[in-house]
Amino acid sequence: MATIASLPQEQSAIRWHPPSYDIRLETIPVPKIQNPDDVIVKVKLAALCGSDLHIYRGHGGVTAVHTCGHEFIGEVVELGSSYGAASAKGRPALYSSLKVGDKVVSPFTVSCGECHVCRLGYTGRCPEGFLFGSPALEGGQAQYVRVPKGGGTLFSLSDPTTWSSSLSNELKEKALTGLADSSLLMLADILPTGVFAAQQAINHPKVAPVVTGKPWPLCFSQADLAPGNEVGLTTEDRTLTVAIIGLGPVGVCAAVSMLDVVTTRQLPFRIVAIDPIEARREKMKAVYAAIDAGGKGTGDFAVCSIDEAKDKVKEWTGGVGCTAVLEVVGNTSALTLAYDLVRAFGVIVSVGVHGEPPLPLTGRQCYNKNVSLDFGRCPARAMFPIAFDLLVKRQDVFGGVGEAASLIDKVVDFTEAAESYEQFDKGKVGKVIFDPWK
């Protein structure tokens, strides 16, 4: 096992205690390699995420004390025996190339990268996967964290040969040297989840007529237009109208990603970003203002409360509704609003974490509106190449801390953990990052 130096025996970690609202800063053992595929990462920064609040509030059915957090970035300090060119043949490339000292970001779940599910890119549902910061796997709000299946799970921020080929050399250089850790940390969850929402919508077959300019089902057929259907599409027909419900950090990332997609593809668009909380709307407006012209095109972009949004969509579409709705909240009232806003033959993409309540829709409602629904957890590891591209391109948005347009409100030390959870739970602070070494 390669180790950067002898690791300490003990570390500080933010720990959750049952039944609820009990966050403690504790001294616990530094994790050790348990399996040959493990990696020990020295955490540089770890973030607090909205979905941490499920457990915090005692809603997750969790009873075991554990280290919190599923968003972290850090440096490899120890590698299991699987790593190295000889043993890693035919496995994910990081089993060959990952080195002690490499800078890495982890997705919020473990994925082996080599099973049937991972090969298809559905890494968020790897059968060997666990969620960091749960009783099954200690989280990243600590000085050190053990990453199982590291070769399949981690993304190297030190090795440009493992990045997407669509990134220019100039941007690769910028990524290596110019990005703040607080910016790179967004890769762990919020940015890929936002990109996941946008990508599911833009690639959905029901959106294809708008994107391709060919009517359903010829939009994905080799056949040409049948003359009975040959009335050409107008610019209005080809205008993608999107609602984004929920402007927490993931919702803002979804908006930035959707703006990037429509601008890159030069699609006419109208986007309405919706949240009942004024502070979140103000954040969204500031982010939009910060995006340079090349990243937001010339379509309409509105930031609205719920009632304003209903009027806006009506005004824009004459009552037809949105081509796609991105639901980034995860409750039944958000799904109901999504249904109200979506057009017939529209798509609702829900990336929120939903709980026990039944879906708030009848079969007849779904049939009558020809609605499509896409649910579920972001396969964050699989999304990294695309999310990383966007992160590097959009430093006008993803670069700062504590400014009006920053997605990160502040960086604090571990002694402020309990207070930060409490304030975050009460909506008094936005995205908080912990520096375990401050």
Add this chain to the structure above:
Amino acid sequence: MATIASLPQEQSAIRWHPPSYDIRLETIPVPKIQNPDDVIVKVKLAALCGSDLHIYRGHGGVTAVHTCGHEFIGEVVELGSSYGAASAKGRPALYSSLKVGDKVVSPFTVSCGECHVCRLGYTGRCPEGFLFGSPALEGGQAQYVRVPKGGGTLFSLSDPTTWSSSLSNELKEKALTGLADSSLLMLADILPTGVFAAQQAINHPKVAPVVTGKPWPLCFSQADLAPGNEVGLTTEDRTLTVAIIGLGPVGVCAAVSMLDVVTTRQLPFRIVAIDPIEARREKMKAVYAAIDAGGKGTGDFAVCSIDEAKDKVKEWTGGVGCTAVLEVVGNTSALTLAYDLVRAFGVIVSVGVHGEPPLPLTGRQCYNKNVSLDFGRCPARAMFPIAFDLLVKRQDVFGGVGEAASLIDKVVDFTEAAESYEQFDKGKVGKVIFDPWK
């Protein structure tokens, strides 16, 4: 107005009377042109459809006496004043080209073909649309039927210039001369609805990794594989596993369409076709046996009861589940079975007509399985070019009446209407066609 000859004043029609189970053969006036876009069609054949039973049983909330039926084929006998080259410029081509004497098939709903919704190909939800055989629009189980917005609604079986370019001249010739009316009648509803189910599944982004051989989300990106994810897909990964729930005529058409898609694209596949009723399973088996080798490839095809299907999918996929499930029933137990059979990151395509019950799934179930759901009515008019191609190609299946492998059980005259409804309602007979002139 062009008329083939003076039409009679009166006609026979199959009429529904409230509150339920009351079907009468009655003499009513022959319809007249009411609007310039209307077409009067002399009905050659009209079919009885499973969804007619909603109203028959009194479940549809309908109270008005009306002529039944939304599947019919016939001949144009009268055209409104909109038809003709001069007035039809910029409108659907049939306003220019449709002639008295032309053979036509109608989708089960009216569509104008020129509004925003129709231009996108979502003809099943045209704001000017009505369902034939409802209080809003007299149905096709009559000697004559009025077709509103005929230029946008009808499909000409006489004019190959209005057909898809993907049909060879040889097949076009065959289509003009060699197809039985009972075969062409399947275009009205059951065949496009089956094709709609298969097309939604095969074009869904969550199926794209299997179809393209590239993992999510690179399956629809210009970016190449990031090496962290470079473990190649195996044949097993690329094998499309599909369950079809419900083997009424639409379910069988969905199976034939899915077989055609996977064979044409040379995709490895496994399809399980499911119905609790033995007679329907036997029909499906006979249809499969009748398809020639070029239309069903070399994948696995199984016909199962519900419990057998669960075991079969488990055996095939090692517990992973189906890539896609086509739900062709329209009730909560079929949706629940679909959820049980679908894989994580799989898609459920539901073309069944659903009623009032809430969807039988919780938000957590949908999140935990990353499931996608597509609901709704087939835009039959828009599907015609593709469905017609399949109809012409697959006369080994769609050609006969009353044989083991025929989707049509028998052709009867109007005097057998009440008895046919009763037998169909009780599951004692399959697809029945009425000949209004017999």
